Amino acid sequence: MSQFKHVSYLWDDAKAAELAGDEVALLIYRSNLLGADLRLTNYGGGNTSCKVISKDPLTGSEVEVMWIKGSGGDIGTLKKSGLAALYVDRLRSLKNVYRGVQYEDEMVELFNHCIYDLASKAPSIDTPLHGFLPFKHIDHLHPDAAIAIAAAKDGKKITQELFNGTIGWVEWKKPGFELGLQLKQCLDENPGIRGIMLGSHGLFTWGDTAYESYINTLEVIEKCAEYLEANYGKKGSVFGGQKIDSLDEAGRKKQAAAIAPILRGFCSSERHMIGHFTDDARVLEFINSNDLDRLAPLGTSCPDHFLRTKISPLVLDLKPGEDLSDVKALQERLAPAFEAYRQMYTDYYNTCKHDNSPAIRDTNPVIILYPGVGLFSFSKDKQTARVAAEFYTNAINVMKGAEAISEYTSLPRQEAFDIEYWLLEEAKLQRMPKPKALSGKIALITGSAGGIGKAIAKKFVDEGAVVILNDMNTERLDAAGEEFKKQYGKDSYTTAVLDVTNEQQINAALETAALAFGGIDIVVNNAGLSISKSIGDHTEKDWDLLYDVLVKGQFFVTQAAVATMKKQAIGGDIINIVSKNALVSGPNNAGYGSAKAAQLHLSRLNAAELGADSIRVNVVNPDAVISDSNIWAGGWAEGRAKAYGVTVAELPAYYAKRTLLNQIILPADIADACFAFTGGLLNKSTGNVLNVDGGVAMAFVR
Structure with missing residues (x-):
């Protein structure tokens, strides 16, 4: 549709008509459309849900059931098997046993007592955020344009003025049962709103149908993006203006290829890591700017960002066109920077940890910025490294937008730590499959x-x-x-x-x-x-x-x-x-x-x-080894057959019979x-x- 410039309108009426009457199928369809546009949400980020009336398999009576993206899924690739289904009345009745914010983690186990479809995915921590709101269809996304406002120093005021009070505001709160109650309170205090902005976090929008929720989501994000675009340049140059020039594309690739193995070696001090490199224009605008040194140490705001990128990046003190041929000298020069980063991360852990916090994880950086060249990310596998780079690019977009309209603010270190080393996050990590023998190789x-x-x-x-x-x-x-x-x-x-x-x-x-x-x-x-x-x-x-x-x-x-x-x-x-x-x-x-x-x-x-x-x-x-091998082309088979006095067709059997095990080798x-x-x-x-x-x-x- 022509009214959308900053988001993609992908709804197909004919496709939706085929799904009419099946609200769960429409939820999956809507989710996949939203996840297909990275301007709307990140890989694995966000959550979508719908509420339907179904028959209770035990009583036969009609009950309200909420279908919601399960733990660890991605809305862009979501299927029904990735959804959790819960009795809405049971979920809401958990308020009766809730002992307060200090005990909210214990509510996650109780979600299992609310399961409707026993074959469904495990419920995520976001479940109560959707369950306490009355709307049939709900989208919770992490669009850069909205988070830029949510992470701005004056985010609440800007939201109020931009949407004339039709979008509510809830201050930063770690996802969980308490945040679900706060969302319901915000709605009760502001009846008729079309969505809620979560401070430093993301956006909630909704509708009575899958289409209404989809359109509402697009319209709100479009308005946020329009507002940011209108304000770029009003304060002068983006990110304080350009400090250095990038190398040309060929030069960036050559420099990146030269230094990547050295960076990977440092980042693999605890286990082998896989790298990813990007010289995306958005990355270059940030890393070449005057504000890099001020903004990079602040870290990211959205939990989805820093869970994948670590609290802040390592910025290399290297000139874009430096001669990198002396490997030993370069290793000696970079070693102190990596040691300083590891010490910074260790201090962050020691300062913020609780008595029951999980053990400190790998202290090496995930994101490394080389001004004038690009961004490197390192993680356990290629997908995770690539996604980390995408998330940091999202964080750059957020910083750019927040700086254009106000001033960027990141989460306090303790709040960030409480997410990163959350026992529920640790439990999720522990449930992941063990690395294979060649993981990271x-x-x-x-x-x-x-x-x-x-x-x-x-x-x-x-x-x-x-x-x-x-x-x-x-x-x-x-x-x-x-x-x-x-x-x-x-x-x-x-x-x-x-x-x-x-x-x-x-x-x-x-x-x-x-x-x-x-x-x-x-x-x-x-x-x-x-x-x-x-x-x-x-x-x-x-x-x-x-x-x-x-x-x-x-x-x-x-x-x-x-x-x-x-x-x-x-x-x-x-x-x-x-x-x-x-x-x-x-x-x-x-x-x-x-x-x-x-x-x-x-x-x-x-x-x-x-x-x-x-x-x-x-x-x-x-x-x-004859199967699918080039070695047997060019007359070799004929030559060996002649040498052994057999036909070409008889070669495999001939070779097998002359072995001690009488085996054909594959x-x-x-x-x-x-x-x-x-x-x-x-x-x-x-x-x-x-x-x-x-x-x-x-x-x-x-």
């Missing part, structure tokens, strides 16, 4: 668009890692990327065109890893080819190609990856996919077999040199071997060879 498997490489990449992602898919064949790489996106989601991988004989592409792939995830932990040198010819038929071109791809490729990919690993200073794994042919002599195999032998010994040499940096180098020796078997080296049980193992060939006695290392 970043892997580059050369030639990972098919065959053994793709199987290894899938195994690593299954075990919690993120991967840089790569191949020299762009069509094959694109297809692999789409497969991973469909199977694992966009945050599990990135892609890079990579010919391991091309130094520029090797460096570009490592830069891609640094920008997408923060660095590299595991490199599997898997890319290869095979040429089976007699000594007389071998050409210099054959020889050079084998040694360029297998030996030089392995060396130069390792060399580039090790440079990144040393920046991180948290160790790493190099796994080289070699072959039983590195140890076994056979006909028509001089070029390939000798190159594989060179790969094997190069692995030993690298292991000897890199141990001091806690970088492990190990070898997996496969044999006869790509997944090689992936399992790679995981064995990287999964944590062999962290004190380097320089080893693991045969995955079904048992070929001649290939025994000893």
Whole structure:
């Protein structure tokens, strides 16, 4: 609709008509529309509900039931399975046993006595905020435009004047039973209002139908955004004006790729973290401004923001175009800043903690700002790191709006702590699945668009890692990327065109890893080819190609990856996919077999040199992995069949029969071997060879 400029009107009358009569379906539809516009709410933030009349399964009488987004969900992707359903009268009757604000946390367990649909999701802490209001449909969102007003020093006055008293105001209060009662009190004292602004927090709006609630929500947020837009520039320059200039886009990416592994190393002092980088224009406007030093330490206001970003960011004291090539000097220069941040966070915890507070969590920063370059975020996985960056961008929007109309205010440290270390939040964290073996790890498997490489990449992602898919064949790489996106989601991988004989592409792939995830932990040198010819038929071109791809490729990919690993200073794994042919002599195999032998010994040499940096180098020796493998193209299968006196069709059975275990070897078997080296049980193992060939006695290392 044309009247909306700052929000997206997505309602489809035809789609809604299909859902007519099913208020829960309309709730889900409305929720998904609201969640699709990040200007309305953040990922995982906000809450929506509806109240319907249903039959009590025990008495058959009609009862009012509230359906509401359950704990830990996201309205943008909400389904019915993500909703909690509660008897409204039972929920409201909890007032009779409520012992006061000091005991409000105990009410959460009592929500379970109000459950209507036993298959529904666990109720969230926001449940009473919706339950005590009488409206059929309610939206509780965290739009930047509204929070900017809610976090402004004069927020209450501005809200009153902007909406002529039609939007109520409730001062900051931690979400919970008490806040639900305060919302009801605000409504009782201001009958006829269309919504309530929560100080430093967010917005409540409602309607008698799903559509009325949707429109009301959009109109209120649109009005907030219009007000902010009208006031930008009235006080002069945004954020006090620009202090420094950004590098150009290419320069920002180059600088970010250079420093990301160093930052990741510092942030991974307690556990491996995954990074995210953004140089969004909104971020640059803030980090390049005169007000950065004043506003950044204040921290964020909305609970959804600081729960994901920590109380405040770390701002790097670096010039945009500084030479970052001296890694050791840069590490020494940045170390005090990280120590100071950790001490600040420790002091914050010690000052604010209660007798029953959970133990202090990781003291490293989540958000790191590099003026003139961009924002880095680090967390347990890519999605969480990306979302943290999105939330801090929301916080920037809030600061910008609040500064334009008044003065930005953040939550007092104690209030922030009481949210961050809330026992209910801790319980939610404790219920989360334990990290997988490769959680927080970043892997580059050369030639990972098919065959053994793709199987290894899938195994690593299954075990919690993120991967840089790569191949020299762009069509094959694109297809692999789409497969991973469909199977694992966009945050599990990135892609890079990579010919391991091309130094520029090797460096570009490592830069891609640094920008997408923060660095590299595991490199599997898997890319290869095979040429089976007699000594007389071998050409210099054959020889050079084998040694360029297998030996030089392995060396130069390792060399580039090790440079990144040393920046991180948290160790790493190099796994080289070699072959039983590195140890076994056979006909028509001089070029390939000798190159594989060179790969094997190069692995030993690298292991000897890199141990001091806690970088492990190990070898997996496969044999006869035929499935989906490029190695069998180009006449290799015909050459091996000729050498063994069998047909190409008979090769798999021939290879299996000559093994001690009489087994056909699959790509997944090689992936399992790679995981064995990287999964944590062999962290004190380097320089080893693991045969995955079904048992070929001649290939025994000893």
